[in-house]
Amino acid sequence: MDITLVLAMDDDGLIGAAGGLPWRMPADLRHFRELTMGRTIVMGRTTWQSIGRPLDGRDNWVLSRDPSFEADGARVFTDIDSLLAAAPTSGLAVIGGARVYEQLMPKATRIELTRIHARLKGDAYFPDPALEGWRTTDLVVHQPDSRHAWPYSFQTLVPR
Numbered sequence: 001m002d003i004t005l006v007l008a009m010d011d012d013g014l015i016g017a018a019g020g021l022p023w024r025m026p027a028d029l030r031h032f033r034e035l036t037m038g039r040t041i042v043m044g045r046t047t048w049q050s051i052g053r054p055l056d057g058r059d060n061w062v063l064s065r066d067p068s069f070e071a072d073g074a075r076v077f078t079d080i081d082s083l084l085a086a087a088p089t090s091g092l093a094v095i096g097g098a099r100v101y102e103q104l105m106p107k108a109t110r111i112e113l114t115r116i117h118a119r120l121k122g123d124a125y126f127p128d129p130a131l132e133g134w135r136t137t138d139l140v141v142h143q144p145d146s147r148h149a150w151p152y153s154f155q156t157l158v159p160r
Contacts, residue, residue, distance in 0.1 A: 001084075001087055001089070001091050001092070001109075002090070002091030002092070002109050002110065003091055003092050003094065003104060003107050003108045003109050003110075004035070004091065004092070004093050004094065004108065004109065004110045004111070004112055005094045005101055005104065005105065005108050005110070005111045005112070005113075006032060006035050006036060006041075006093050006094065006095050006111075006112045007095070007096060007101065007111070007112075007113055007114070007126060008021070008023075008025065008028050008032075008113070008114035008115075008116060009113065009114075009115060009116070009125075009126045009129065010022070010023075010115075010116045010117075010118050010119055010120045011115070011116070011117060011118060011119050012119050012120075012125070012129065013125045013126045013128075013129025014119075014120055014121075014122045014124070014125055014126075015096065015097070015098060015101075015122075015124050015125060015126050016050075016096070016097060016098070016122055016123065016124030017120075017121065017122030017123055017124070018122075018123065019046060019049070019050045020050050022120045022121065022122040023116055023118075023120060023149070023150070025114070025116065025148055025152060026147050026148070027142065027147070027148060027152070028114045028116075028152065031114060031154055032095075032114075035093065035112050036055070036058055036093045036095065037057045037058065038057060038058065039058055039059070039090065039091070039092070039093045040058070040059040040061060040087065040088055040090070040091075040092050040093065041055060041058045041059070041060055041061065041092070041093045041094075041095050042061045042062075042063060042083065042092050042093070042094045042095065042100065042104070043060070043061070043062055043063070043094075043095045043096055043097070043100060044062070044063050044064070044096065044097045044099055044100040045062060045063070045064040045066070045069060045071075046097050047095060047096045047097045047100070048060075048062045048064075048071050048074060053073065054071075054072075054073030054074055058093075059075070059088075060073060060074035060075070061074060061075045061076075061077060061083065061092075062074045062075070062076045062077070063076075063077050063078075063079075063080070063083060063100055063103075064076055064077075064078065065078060066078075080103050080104065084107070091109075092104075094108070097124055098124045098125060098126065098127060101126060101127055102127040105127060105128065108159075109158070109159070110156065110157065110158055111131070111134060111155075111156070111157040111158075112154075112155075112156055113131075113154070113155045113156075113157060114152060114153070114154055114155075115152060115153045115155055116150050116152050117150055117151040117152060117153070118149075118150040118151075131157060133159060133160050134157040134158065134159060134160060135157060135158060135159075135160050136155055136156065136157055137156050137157065137158055138154075138155065138156040139153055139154070139155050139156075140153060140154045140155075141153045142154075
């Protein structure tokens with residue numbers, strides 16, 4: 001089964017700040033939409049709450065340890081095993097947060113990474129910012145412009 005981690009992080013592995021993103025990168029949002037449209041997306045409760053609604057055109061799944069948690073417009077799972085047992089044959093796109101990435105990274109078959117080439121401030125970090133055990137198969141580098149304050153790159157990684 002294809003399990004793709006879809007994420008953006010800075011050079012230190014930062015992925016979040018105060019329940020949201022620590023940057024505004026329109027190209028990343030567009031790229032995220034292209035990568036996840038039509039797929040089953042998996043996120044943790046905090047990510048679900050920060051988005052505040054189901055993402056259109058995608059089957060929204062939420063992973064929460066709280067058995068009473070409800071997410072209108074999403075399917076809720078309390079453990080990884082039941083989530084994986086229900087997964088469609090087309091696979092999953094995992095969109096965060098840090099704990100969900102950590103739990104599913106050992107099963108991941110691909111990482112679609114937007115790397116923001118900066119060091120920003122926040123409070124949530126990707127569990128393996130060095131991406132040890134992964135190799136790049138595609139890399140597109142972008143320079144800052146009027147809508148993007150920092151250089152960034154889109155990178156596809158697969159296990160070594």
